[in-house]
Amino acid sequence: MRKPEPVTLERGRVRLVPMAREHAPGLAAAARDGELWTLRVTSVPAPGEEAAYIDTALKGQADGHMLPFVVLDAGSGQVLGTTRYHDIVPAVERLEIGYTWYARRVQRTDVNTTAKLLLMTHAFETLGARLVGWRTDNFNFASQRAIERLGARKDGVLRHHAPRRDGTVRDTVMYSLAAGEWPETRAHLEYQLERAR
Numbered sequence: 001m002r003k004p005e006p007v008t009l010e011r012g013r014v015r016l017v018p019m020a021r022e023h024a025p026g027l028a029a030a031a032r033d034g035e036l037w038t039l040r041v042t043s044v045p046a047p048g049e050e051a052a053y054i055d056t057a058l059k060g061q062a063d064g065h066m067l068p069f070v071v072l073d074a075g076s077g078q079v080l081g082t083t084r085y086h087d088i089v090p091a092v093e094r095l096e097i098g099y100t101w102y103a104r105r106v107q108r109t110d111v112n113t114t115a116k117l118l119l120m121t122h123a124f125e126t127l128g129a130r131l132v133g134w135r136t137d138n139f140n141f142a143s144q145r146a147i148e149r150l151g152a153r154k155d156g157v158l159r160h161h162a163p164r165r166d167g168t169v170r171d172t173v174m175y176s177l178a179a180g181e182w183p184e185t186r187a188h189l190e191y192q193l194e195r196a197r
Helices: 021-032 050-062 110-127 141-149 179-196
Strands: 009-011 014-018 066-073 079-089 094-102 131-137 153-163 169-178
Touching: 009 110, 014 110, 021 050, 021 066, 021 079, 021 094, 050 066, 050 079, 066 110, 079 110, 094 110, 110 131, 110 179, 131 141, 141 169, 169 179
Parallel strands: 094 131
Antiparallel strands: 009 014, 014 066, 066 079, 079 094, 131 169, 153 169
16 A cells, blocks of 8 residues: 555545645634534544644544545635544554545535545545544544445454543544445446536
8 A cells, every 4th residue: 555645636616635734724714614523422523622632633544544634615625624544553454534524514425435535546546545534523423424334344442542622532433444445435426426417
């Protein structure tokens, strides 16, 4: 698997660009749309924490285990949210997609499906990943449904796995999609996006 490097990915109204410090105000505005930091089961930065959030993501990129993106409206350039590759392990040709969140106004639209189609296409067809994974909080049912709609398979649950913002410890639901499953999954996602037009 090739090492993921910063790249811009675009389809329709969705553009994924490498995360940079200058995106802090846009991420703050997107998070305000729905006060997303108040959700117990997400990692959205609270007001004033955007710079630290970006710095952590960029450190993960420098260390080689993350590649963060900001999701933009391709027409206006407005920040819609963020997503990233993480837990990148080239030795086993695996990476995960996560840290995904969107302004409330674009949740349950084609934005997430489009962004994930871009990321999976790049992972499988350009980077040569053999497996793409996802993980989410056991109580984040909306995220679990979104991951399942992408065609991912539920691998299991890691119990008492990671701390939440409020100090409690979550169980983590793990999903994955193997390279051999990608062609059929891609066809299904393309169908979903065409149907949504």
